[in-house]
Amino acid sequence: MLFNLNSYPSLSNPAAFHSCADAYHEVAEYMDFYNNRRIHSSILDFAPNEFYQRNQTEELTIKEVRV
Numbered sequence: 419m420l421f422n423l424n425s426y427p428s429l430s431n432p433a434a435f436h437s438c439a440d441a442y443h444e445v446a447e448y449m450d451f452y453n454n455r456r457i458h459s460s461i462l463d464f465a466p467n468e469f470y471q472r473n474q475t476e477e478l479t480i481k482e483v484r485v
Contacts, residue, residue, distance in 0.1 A: 435441040453466045460483045461469040472478055 435444070454468075455465055457463045457465055458469070460481050462478060462480065464472065469478065
């Protein structure tokens with residue numbers, strides 16, 4: 419998984435964490451956002467988990483992305 423720390427500033431400053439549990443909670447929250455709520459244009463504007471679930475029951479075609 420790639421992180422875009424600009425969209426989640428608390429992860430870009432390790433000094434902001436008071437403990438490992440604090441850091442773990444922030445990373446887990448970001449992963450939830452990234453996989454369950456953030457839409458991705460290359461997968462038909464679905465969140466990754468939603469795309470995966472839908473692709474199990476219907477054939478979805480992802481968009482070609484050129485870099």
